[in-house]
Amino acid sequence: MIRRASYGEPARIGWLEWLPWAAALAVFFALPEYVPLGARILVYILFALSLDLILGYAGIITLGHTAFFGLGAYVAGILGAKLGVTDPLLQMAAAAAAAALLGVATGAVILRTRGLTLLMLTLAITAILLEIANKATALTGGADGLSGISVTPILGQFRFDMFGKTAYLYCLLVLFAGWWIVRRIIYSPFGASLVGIRENVVRMHAIGSPAYARLIAVYTISATIAGCAGALLTQTNQFVGLNVLSFEFAGELLVMLVLGGVGRIYGAFVGPLVYMIAQDQLAKQFPEYWYFGIGLLLVAVVLFARGGLLGIADRVVSKFRGERR
Amino acid sequence: MEAFLSSLVSVAFHGAAYGMILYVISVGLSVTMGLMGFVNLAHGVFAMAGGYILIAAMDRFGVSYPLGLALAFVLVAAGSVVLERLLYSRLYTAGELAQVLFTIGLIFIAVATARLLFGTLQLLVPLPDYLKGQFGLLGRDFPAFRVFLIAFSAVMVGILWYGVERTRWGAMVRAAVDNGPMAQSIGINTRRLFTITFALGSGLAGLGGALGAEILTVQPTYPFEHLVYFLIVVAVGGLGSLRGPFFAALLIGVTDTACKYWVPQFGAFFIYVATIAILLWRPAGLFGRQG
Numbered sequence: 001m002i003r004r005a006s007y008g009e010p011a012r013i014g015w016l017e018w019l020p021w022a023a024a025l026a027v028f029f030a031l032p033e034y035v036p037l038g039a040r041i042l043v044y045i046l047f048a049l050s051l052d053l054i055l056g057y058a059g060i061i062t063l064g065h066t067a068f069f070g071l072g073a074y075v076a077g078i079l080g081a082k083l084g085v086t087d088p089l090l091q092m093a094a095a096a097a098a099a100a101l102l103g104v105a106t107g108a109v110i111l112r113t114r115g116l117t118l119l120m121l122t123l124a125i126t127a128i129l130l131e132i133a134n135k136a137t138a139l140t141g142g143a144d145g146l147s148g149i150s151v152t153p154i155l156g157q158f159r160f161d162m163f164g165k166t167a168y169l170y171c172l173l174v175l176f177a178g179w180w181i182v183r184r185i186i187y188s189p190f191g192a193s194l195v196g197i198r199e200n201v202v203r204m205h206a207i208g209s210p211a212y213a214r215l216i217a218v219y220t221i222s223a224t225i226a227g228c229a230g231a232l233l234t235q236t237n238q239f240v241g242l243n244v245l246s247f248e249f250a251g252e253l254l255v256m257l258v259l260g261g262v263g264r265i266y267g268a269f270v271g272p273l274v275y276m277i278a279q280d281q282l283a284k285q286f287p288e289y290w291y292f293g294i295g296l297l298l299v300a301v302v303l304f305a306r307g308g309l310l311g312i313a314d315r316v317v318s319k320f321r322g323e324r325r
Numbered sequence: 326m327e328a329f330l331s332s333l334v335s336v337a338f339h340g341a342a343y344g345m346i347l348y349v350i351s352v353g354l355s356v357t358m359g360l361m362g363f364v365n366l367a368h369g370v371f372a373m374a375g376g377y378i379l380i381a382a383m384d385r386f387g388v389s390y391p392l393g394l395a396l397a398f399v400l401v402a403a404g405s406v407v408l409e410r411l412l413y414s415r416l417y418t419a420g421e422l423a424q425v426l427f428t429i430g431l432i433f434i435a436v437a438t439a440r441l442l443f444g445t446l447q448l449l450v451p452l453p454d455y456l457k458g459q460f461g462l463l464g465r466d467f468p469a470f471r472v473f474l475i476a477f478s479a480v481m482v483g484i485l486w487y488g489v490e491r492t493r494w495g496a497m498v499r500a501a502v503d504n505g506p507m508a509q510s511i512g513i514n515t516r517r518l519f520t521i522t523f524a525l526g527s528g529l530a531g532l533g534g535a536l537g538a539e540i541l542t543v544q545p546t547y548p549f550e551h552l553v554y555f556l557i558v559v560a561v562g563g564l565g566s567l568r569g570p571f572f573a574a575l576l577i578g579v580t581d582t583a584c585k586y587w588v589p590q591f592g593a594f595f596i597y598v599a600t601i602a603i604l605l606w607r608p609a610g611l612f613g614r615q616g
Contacts, residue, residue, distance in 0.1 A: 061421050109605060115421065116364060117608045120560040124597045124604075127553055131594045247549055251429045258426055288441050295433025302427040303415060 007192035013183075020269055024172055028165070036164040036236075041276045042171040043232045046178045048257045048268035050225035053182055056263030057191060058218050059198025060111070063250050064122030067106075067129050068099040068223040070245035072230025075099075077240040078139055080149035088151050088160075088170070092231045099227020100220055107219035111212060123247070130245040145241040149234060160235070167236040174232055178225050179265075185221065186265060194218055255298050261308030270309050334465065336583045342471040344578025345478035346537035348571050351558040352485065353526020359502045359565020361417055361519055364424045367431035368530060368555055369548035375401050375531025376543035377439060380448045390453045394535050401531025402524040409523045414516075432548045439545040447544040450535075474536055481529070482571065489567055498522055502565040557600050563613025573611060 027038050047069055054060040072095035079085035079094055110121040133140045140146055153159040158166045185191045196204045197211045204211045234240050243249055252275075260271025275294075283290040305312055354368040375397035382388040382396050408431075416424055456473055459466040489495035501508040501515050509515045534541070541551055557577060562569030577596060584595050603611065 055422070059422075061425060063425070113604070113608045116358065116556075116560055116564065117604050117610075119364065119421075119425070120556055121601060121604055123553055123556065124600045128594060128597045128601075131592045131597065135590055135592055135594075247552070251433070251549075254426060254429060255433075262422070288437050290437075291433050292437035292441075295430045295435075295437060298426055298430030298433065299412070302419075302423050302430065303412070306423070 006195060007187055007189060009187070011187040017266075020266070021172075021176065028168055028172075032163065032165075035168045037276065037280055039164050039168040039171045039236050040233070041272055042168070042175050043229050043236065044253070044256060044272040044276060045269050046171075046175045046232065047226055047229040048253060048260070048272050049175075049178055049182050049265070050222045050229065051253060051257055052262065052265065052268045053185065053225070054219055054222045055257070056267070057186060057198065058194040058215060060215065060219065061119060062122040063119055063247070064124075064126035065222075065226060065253065066245055066247075066250045067122075067126040068103060068226035069230040069233075070126075070129060070133070071102055072096065072099045072227030073234045073240045073244045074133060074140060074146070074230075075227070076231035076234040077146045077149050080151055080234070080238075081146055082139065086150045086152040088154050088235050091151070091235065092174075092228055095227045095231035095234075096224050097227075099230070100224040103220040103223025104216065107216045107223070111215045111219060126245060126247070126250070130242065133242055133245055140240075143242055145239055147239050149238045149240070151235050151238065160238075164236065171232050171236065174228060178228065181221075182225070183265060185218070190214065190217075252294075255294050257308075258298065258301055259308055261310035264307075264310055267308055267310050274309065331465075332586065336586050337579060338467060339471065340579030340582035341575065342474045342578070343537075343540050343582055344575035345475055345482075346533055346540055347554060347558055347578055348533075348574035349478050349481055349536065350530045350533035351555045351562075351570055351574060352567065353523075353529045354555060355559045355562060355564060355566065355570045356498065356502070357519070357523050357526050358559060360498065360505075360522060363413065363417060364421055364428065365413075366425060366428040366552060366556075367435070367548065368527075369552045370431060370435040371401050371405060371527040371530040372534030372537075372541070372551070372555075373435065373439065373543065373545075373547035374404065375534035376450075376538040376541075376547070377443060377448070378531065379535035379538065380450055380543060381443075383451055390456070394532060397535035398528045398532040401534075402528030405527030406520060406524045409520055413523070432552075435548055436545050439547075443545070445545055447542040448538075450538045450543075470539065477536065478533075481532070485529075486567060494518075494521075554596075557596070559610075561600055561603050561610055563610030566610075566612045569610055569612030 024038070024042070027034060031038075047065075050068075051062075051065050054062065054065075075095040075098045076091040079091050085091060085094070106121075106125050110118060110125070113121060134142055136142070137144075151160055154166065154170060158170070160166050193204065193209050193214055196209065197214060201211050230244065233244070256271040256275045257268055258271065259275055260269065260273075261267030279290065282293070301308060307314060350372045351368070353371075354365060357363060357365060378397045378400050379390075379393040382393040383390065388396065412427070416427055452470060456470045458469050460469040460472045461467075462472075489498060497508070497513050497518055501513060501518055505515055534543070534547075541547070554577065558570050558574045561576075562571070562573035580599065581593060581596055584591060584593065588595075607613070
């Protein structure tokens with residue numbers, strides 16, 4: 001039931017897969033005080049989903065995925081605060097386009113390399129963006145962050161209210177669209193070729209699969225989704241800080257994804273959910289122990305539970321059914 | 326003209342001191358990555374630990390500066406052996422992603438521990454009097470401590486090069502970097518060799534962190550903040566080489582100092598651009614073997 005999503009599995013959407021959406025709507029109606037936190041979780045789920053696509057499926061190990069998220073966040077923010085483009089969908093489109101452009105431009109250049117070099121290049125690209133955001137204070141607000149971002153009602157109808165209700169539903173809709181796209185990719189032959197590239201790139205070359213072009217394609221798609229997630233964060237918070245481009249944030253995102261489970265579409269759902277709720281409950285009371293805890297958790301996951309929480313659930317389920325692994 | 330020349334000398338001098346520190350810290354990372362192919366993002370943790378050990382030893386236990394430096398080296402090296410045996414060694418064959426995640430986890434733990442033990446403020450090393458003041462050379466005055474840094478690091482580098490190029494241990498390390506399985510098959514105990522090399526590299530990082538506490542300020546976020554620079558040194562210099570990271574570190578030290586002096590509005594922008602350009606031109610680094 002909790003299967004690893006991939007090409008070859010039946011692609012019909014099972015009843016279990018509707019569960020997250022039902023739960024999200026239930027939270028909206030039953031727990032209004034958690035709606036603002038919920039919106040943030042939805043944004044991080046979308047971001048983690050985009051990372052899962054390239055890290056979990058295509059096997060591109062990147063430390064610089066925040067570049068696209070941060071670019072999307074700043075594009076939406078600068079449009080809203082400085083250039084007077086206040087329509088949220090227009091901001092989102094511009095953020096997506098900018099992130100896609102950065103994705104295809106950097107992807108075409110760096111995806112020829114592997115290993116440490118690739119890691120280093122992704123880090124350096126993000127570091128350049130951070131440096132620009134830090135120094136171009138007239139545009140980005142620098143270290144103080146970018147505030148005063150105005151966002152007009154969606155389609156001229158739905159105003160962003162102070163309880164975050166509109167923002168929540170808006171995030172949910174965008175996440176649903178992102179999930180649908182990612183899911184379609186994963187169950188397609190294209191998705192299967194990505195897994196092939198991850199597992200053995202030489203063989204993929206041998207069977208005539210254009211590995212480099214496929215990697216650029218998926219990198220660009222993932223960058224676009226990450227850019228949308230960034231724009232979402234800007235629009236729900238109406239603020240952008242430098243930390244969206246920081247290495248710590250990239251690390252936290254990795255923790256979220258790994259916690260849920262890499263290379264399985266719902267790992268990106270479970271991880272951010274658990275992480276953000278735990279952070280909301282614990283981080284304010286014990287900030288020092290919080291970071292200690294997530295570090296310990298990361299080490300433990302790597303050493304003992306490579307599949308994350310969903311991997312553990314898998315094992316429990318198969319044990320329960322008496323299956324042999 | 327005179328003023329320009331003077332600032333040129335000053336940039337070269339401070340850049341060299343900075344570069345030397347970067348090299349002492351990063352060289353261990355280069356060798357261990359070349360030897361075992363282990364992506365150790367937590368290398369900066371060892372450097373930070375060195376800085377804290379020196380400061381704590383001097384402030385809380387009244388240890389003298391030279392002894393503090395020695396302690397930083399020995400304790401960090403010893404600690405790294407424990408980590409290597411217990412944790413790192415489980416992940417040698419685990420693939421890059423696991424190694425990256427594991428070492429990021431270590432960074433989080435180290436940052437939190439440093440905050441708990443020492444607070445969030447940056448700490449300063451109480452330098453002994455004989456390292457303060459100015460040092461006259463060729464009619465110019467240089468800060469004595471920086472002169473000491475350059476001289477001391479140069480001696481360390483000399484010892485290291487002699488060790489790797491001229492001793493039996495060094496020959497074994499070079500053999501294992503060039504071809505690990507072959508080295509093992511002719512009877513070199515590569516596991517033990519690696520543990521020793523790892524300890525030495527980490528100890529050097531601790532020493533570098535302690536020495537460079539003035540330049541790379543000691544604070545809990547140290548491993549995050551300076552990680553990019555350590556990695557650049559290794560990636561640009563070339564894995565597994567001694568010479569490559571040396572030139573890369575000096576290049577970065579001088580460029581970074583020059584940028585901060587003349588064009589502070591660009592920050593570290595040029596370093597990153599240069600890194601990308603060099604890595605695209607030579608993906609295995611300046612002195613690495615191009616695969």
